[in-house]
Amino acid sequence: MNTFATASANRALFGGIGCVALTALLVAIGAGQIRSREAAGGQDFTLEVPDASLFPAEGGQDDIPMPAPSGENAAPGNVTAPQTPAPEQGAVTTGSGAGGEAGPRPSPEPQVLPAQPTPRFNAETVTVAEPPVSFARPIVLAAGRFSIAGKVLELEGILPVPVTRQCQDSAGEGWPCGRMARTAFANLVRGRTIDCAVPAKQWSGTATARCTVAGKDLSQWLAENGWAETAPGSPFEEAADAARQAGLGLNSPNPRGNASRPRDRSAPVPPDQTAPQQP
Template sequence: MRPAAVFTGLAGMAVVASLLMAAEARLRGGTGGEDTTAAEAPEMGPAAEITSETGGRLAPISDADAEIIARAAQPAAPSPASTERMTATPADPPPPPDTPGGQAAGPAAKKPIELTRPVAENAGVLSFGERRLQLAGIVPTPTDRICGPAGRQWPCGMLAKTALRQLLRNRSLTCDLGMAEWKGTATAACRLGTQDLGTWLAENGWAEAEAGSPLGVVAEKAKQAQKGIYGGDPRRK
């Protein structure tokens, strides 16, 4: 219970006790100890009366005194802060974990998905309508790349793209993806039959291998053999 409520209750009890004592003093001083009968008592109207335990009537209490007693007997209204604490609900429990142990679910496992009508945008990036797919393990060769020394330069990027298009010939591919539909550009290993496209580009020198890629060995062999972008213009041979 709050201190304000305790103080209000004690004040009310003190008012009631003082009024009772005042009424008893009036009775003893005005009647000389004799009981006042109903015929001798003046009209009190709506004023209240207090009756003693022996059945005798005590001095009447005015309306103002009765209202004070009634207000003192009423419990104090709770403060907004205490009401808020009483009505507050416990916090919502934390949501259950996605997987046992509280760990969030990982990305979807990749699986072979057949993709039709691939278009080579360059030696390393394929398009399927508005979606794009970069072959894993290699650095795509941009179509505007120029190779060779001064005076013997040639458009190696465009020829690398042409070589990949001639290999595909609009045939369906099998790519390792987490979902058949995606947005933007995804990265995946793709195969034409049993031939891995990234490996084919690295072996023939049409694309460089990514740092740390397992295709680094075959790409280095192509460089030593001066294949693709590491050699001269194949159109002059």
């Protein structure tokens, strides 16, 4: 067993030495061939020289275009004559001067066409309606006057009726028409949201605007029912006149009705005609 192991180790050693020797031999052969090729190439190498006839003679013009010198640095013998631009299309040339040289003639001025009349439109400025602003739960101060977040808003086109106003009926008796007008107006609004055409949701002092509730114009309603007077030039004057002639609202001749008046007990009571007669 030991003899077999020793023989294997010897074969491996001799094999390694043989490989190293073979490699060294190949390297030496390759180096020799490279040296022989370099020696052969050095003897046959020739430098390529360009043909002298391809270059212009001294003082001659070079084939490569060069920019013409300008200014004071320009050589006196190398002055380039200015080139006359070709006449534009449509230009007419005429002879001028002693030599009859043709010169450019300026083109005629373009014909000026008369100005076309500008189409006329409606010169009146059209005011774009602002979108309405909604106010929830307004407080009715009087007929035609609200309190909204501590600010006052009055309806446009009418004169609000003061709450303290007193009116007289046909019998000459006074009645609180201002309070009744406010009550009638509050019953119409009933705390609902109103939509008003105000420039902004916030304002200072008292603002005036057209307002609606559920699509009903509040100014028109007050004028039609006689619970407000109209301002001069108001679009609701006709409706207010009709309510005045009909005796509505503030112009009512008997706002309380006959039932509200005390009856005269001294007057005899007429017998009931439907009661059966005693024989």
